[in-house]
Amino acid sequence: MTRLIWLLWLTLISGSLAIFEDQVGKLDWRKELVGCPNNVVFDKVERGSDRIILTTDEDILSALSLNTGEIAWRRILEKRTNPSYTPVVSTSDQDYIYTVSDEGRSIRVFRKADGVLNWQYLLDEEKSEIADIITTSTNIFVTNSRKIAIFEKNRETPIGVHNLPAGVRFSKFVRSADEILNLVIRENSQSIDVRSVSPENVEVVRSIQGNVKNIEKCEIVGENLVCYHSDSLTVFNVQSGTSKDISTALTITQIGGNSKYLIVRSQSSVKIYGENLLEVAKIDGKYDAFSLSNDYLILASKGEIRVVSLQNGNVLFKTNLASSETRVSPRRIYASSTKDIELIVIGEDCKIEMIVIEIGKQAIIEWKREESLMRISAVEMVDLPLSESQQLIEDEFDEQQHNIISAFIRRIVVQIGQIRRWAIRSVEQLFAITATFSSKNGNGFSDFVKSVKQSASTSFSKDGPFERDLFNIRKLIIVSTLDGVIFGLDSAGGDILWRFYLGENFSPLKSEISGNSQLPLFVQRTTAHYQLNGQASVIFSDSVTSNGIIVSFNPITGEIVSREVLGGKIKRVSLLPNIDKSTHVHPLIILQTNGAIKYFPEIEEVQGSLHMLDVEKDNRIVGGLKINLAKKTIKKVWSGNLGLSQNDQIIAIKGKPYNQKVHSQGRVLIDRNVQYKYINPNLAAIAAINPTSQILTIILVDVVSGQIVHSASIGKAAGPVHFVHSENWLAYSYWSEKGRRTELGIIELYESSDSPSQKETFNSLIPTEHAPVVMTQAYIYANGVEAMSVSETEQGLTTRSILLALPCGNIHEVSKRILDATRPFEVTQAMREEMIIGYMPEIPIATEEMINYNQTIHRVRGIKAAPAGLESTSLVLAYGTDLFFTRLTPSGTFDILKDDFDHVLISLVLTALVVGSYVAKRWARANALAAQWA
Amino acid sequence: MKFVTVILLSIVVFCLADEETNVVEQTKFSVEGEIALPSSRKCASWSATSRILLNHGQYLGFVREDCTFRVDNVPSGTYIVQIENIDFVFEPIRVDITSKGKMRARKLSVMQPNNVNQLPYPLKLSVRGPARYFRKREEWRVTDMLFSPMVLLMAFPLIVMLIIPKMTANDPELKKEMEQMQLPKMDMPDVGEMMAKMFGGGNAAGGQPKKKSVTQSTSQRRK
Helix, strand or coil, X not given: CHHHHHHHHHHHHHHHHCEEHHHCCCCCEEEECCCCEEEEEXXXXXXXXCEEEEEECXXXXXXXXXXXXXXXXXXXXXXXXXXXXXXXXXXXXXXXXXXXXXXXXXXXXXXXCCCCEEEEEECCCCCCCCEEEEECCCEEEEEECCEEEEEECCCCCCCEEEECCCCEEEEXXXXXXXXEEEEEEECXXXXXXXXXECCCXXXXXXXXXXXXXXXXXXXXXXXXXXXXXXXXXXXXXXCCCEEEEEECCCCEEEEEECCCCEEEXXXXXXXXXXXXXXXXXXXXXXXXXXXXXXXXXXXXXXXXXXXXXXXXXXXXXXXXXXXXXXXXXXXXXXXXXXXXXXXXXXXXCCXXXXXXXXXXXXXXXXXXXXXXXXXXXXEEEEECCCCHHHHHHHHHXXXXXXXHHHHHHHHHHHHHHHHHHHHHHHXXXXXXXXXXXXXXXXXXHHHHHHHHHHHHHHHHHHHCCCCCCCCCCCEEEEEEECCXXXXXXXXXXXXXXXXXXXXXXXXXXXXXXCCCEECCEEEEECCCCCCCCCEEEEEEEECCCCCEEEEEECCCCCCEEEEEECCCCEEEEEXXXXXXXXXXXXXXXXXXXXXXXXXXXXXXXXXXXXXXXXXXXXXXXXXXXXXECCCCEEEEEEEECCCCCCCXXXXXXXXXXXXCCCCCCEEECCCCCEEEECCCCCEEEEEEEECCCCEEEEEEEECCCCCEEEEEEECCEEEXXXXXXXXXXXXXXXXXXXXXXEEEEEEEEECCCCCCCCCCCCCCCCCCCCCCEEEEEXXXXXXXXXXXXXXXXXXCCCCCEEEEECCCCCEEEEECCCCCCCCCCCCCHHHHHCCCCCCCCEECCCHHHECCCXXXXXXXXXXXXXXXXXXXXXXXXXXXXXXXXXXXXXXXXXXXXXXXXXXXXXXXXXXXXHHHHHHXXXXXXXXXXXXXXX | CHHHHHHHHHHHHHHHHHHHHHHCCCCEEEEEEEEECCCCXXXXXXXHHCEEEECCCCEEEEEECCXXXXXXXXXXXXXXXXXXXXCEEECCEEEEECCCCCEEXXXXXXXCCCCCCEECXXXXXXXXXXXXXXXXXXXCCHHHHHCCHHHHHHHHHHHHHHHHHHHHHHCHHHHXXXXXXXXXXXXXXXXXXXXXXXXXXXXXXXXXXXXXXXXXXXXXXHC
């Protein structure tokens, strides 16, 4: 019976969380990404659409349409554990793509048309730092640092595996005249071994004498192996086994070429060597990348693309790309030429651009993709600026003088302004509609519908004034990426409104606890002060001097306001809760490694003190720092190891957002008493794991006083551990070795009933007679967890939802009512009336509860939730291999009409009632009259 | 026939394993299986968007055109096998690999991990159902409206009010009886007049109620 009720209840809950099918794409959007490419292959087919096949730094294999840049298919392969291992290497023929993935261990063959796996083979059980693959018409040759394997096409068992000697640092194939050769350089070896590789056998044919110091500076160019060292070039001829040294009189930064030409690039010029290594031409100028295609050499720099003839070095075409100041130097370029030259440019900021060059005419950027969005570090959502009319209203009430006439005039002005704005908007809409009608080319109805849709979306995102909407649902999402690009995204459709690059010397900061790179982003002044622009800042370090740099910008326009270089390394950075009275800016407090404290921007009048948690990860010492803001001194208030043992590793520390609003102070018990939440803003949660004894320790410590509020140990636990710290609770996920499953734990803190509750302001230093009441519970979760977050709403009244990113690409919304520490084991009648849910060990996972339905997103790095103007609504951006944004209503849309609200029916009923009442009135009157006459 | 091929295959696998153990102690194994899709979907297109996850992504595998898959390089241990896709819901399976490479598959039950519900190996995964992500919109149906409690509450008395007087009209005796019962004394408010009162403005509000009761009782009596 209880089970039945439970099921019934579940269907009710799941029903309220899921969305309707016709809401798809209305409230949400997804941006699919492929990552920063490290190799691009043009795939031109006679029929249909040309494609490019990319392998990326993020170990993703994908095919993009060459004409539009849209993803045709994408396969997410194993992510490298360490960047020193080999990335995905691929080669392709007519129908298939042959790859070496999983750090050089696995050979996988994918169908080119749709990315379906054809066959696979495990080459090696160990990881490899190098890998190469090459195909002939009948065979596939694969090598890593230990093996050479030969396959027949379409057969997944090798026809021969040859083991290489130990210590191989370089192993690559060379396609020589009529055979495939393999070149191997071993550690501390004075020679290069050349093996002839054929389906029949693999044998060493010759060995070229020569000392190769740095194998990173070696390339296979045509049929030769070319190595460079400062200004000298060594060309090893694989066929004859001879080597030749030439001096280029340039400090070489890159080499490349084909079987005929050798290209040498230095900081200030590019040289072309032709047959017999004779210099053909020298092109002066600073170029960052080059590519060869047929007889063309394409050179690219920050703002210029130049096409040069390989035969004589003559400049055939030159173009300046617009706005060279905002452009970033290219990292790699790939060219393909038939009639025109198609050029794929990959910038230092991981932007992919496709440029079509018509020689002698023009160069057009066909499309671009921002792939640095795959490596998002921090996200903030900023309110849009007040609209003009909202501003006028603000002005009206801001004014202090109470002159009746001026107030009246102001009122009239405001109203005229409103009318004018309404008129302008309707005219604009009218124009947009007529434009769509006139642009209709008669290509059928579907085209027309598409164009109407497009114009509707563009008029929403571009033409309309960029201002706050009625419910403050449209926001500007600021995103900082680890490639040093800051983006401003429109939350309405995910369009990039502005972007800027932090510069060539950019290097992200490193977190001491997790060891991850970070690019912290702070909103110092929101757009609430409408007379002043907003201000946001990012902090990073200089890759050369490793000094800290702060770049602050206007979050709405992306204009850089200032760039300040600090005189030292950054140890810690945080936003001060204090506000500068005149500028309304929250200053940043920066602790430098040399012990100095800095504010940004500098403020004079600052009082009080700030408490910080100080963690020495390796020594497991946690301490509380008290910073005197005026005197800029640091004092250690408390310190200790919190009972952590020798083998414990601190894996995560989480405080609470300083501006979190909690509007429901307590929880009503079944006996009508109120249990007050223990809301301590100074509480930090520390998670430590002991890999040997498999114990996960969670400690809640008050940063100000050093008091351990709660400490818990979970046995037989392993990572990954994720947690969410909010209000008076902490939810965490871990892998239970005992049950072989993921478990979710929850700790809730309530004030003990007899201690005076600190409802207004919490003070850590007021001693309490009793420790807070701790309630804990654990639940079974039948899936893995990649990231965990919690919804945020305007006032904190709405029941929160916990968001769990699953490895299969979904984001699961679990209401806090289900992941609750106070669910009773036995539900009495009174509890049932209060809709209290009894304890069930498992948290059910239903596909209806996936907020991103079938719009899956993989390798989720984080989920950012921000409040909208409506209390019911929370805005959520999940980021990983894709970006996914949606609106969340954890308790349903209780403050707005549902979008399926039947306006027609209700207006029909209303009019019918009004008409009916008039008719009835007449009828009644006539009746009454007749009755009187009777 | 299929059974025979399975046996043959397993023999082949066994032979291969045997051969390798002679050379080097094998420590890494492969998890193999096949997916059975409903007949409406073909694997050739479906497998482009699916992956096999072992222990929530610790090991990865891809599904081939013919719906088979193999996850390589897996050391001995216990693994949860999941199929990542957007169209169907699959039953998760637990696979145990012994240090000698013996495979054992069973239904995954997170509630009772020690409960053994053995499944055949190589794995055979069948679809539990299509993945439903959306709620159905409530469609407006006449029956829904008619049987809603509000409508029933309104309609039933209305019917009684309208039909019973008609029924009694043909039978004078019953009519007399009804009149004697003095049912109409309850002074049922006239819907039309109520509306008129509400929407018809305040001018009539003062005088009308008295008249109303008069007219009502007279009209009743006349019937």
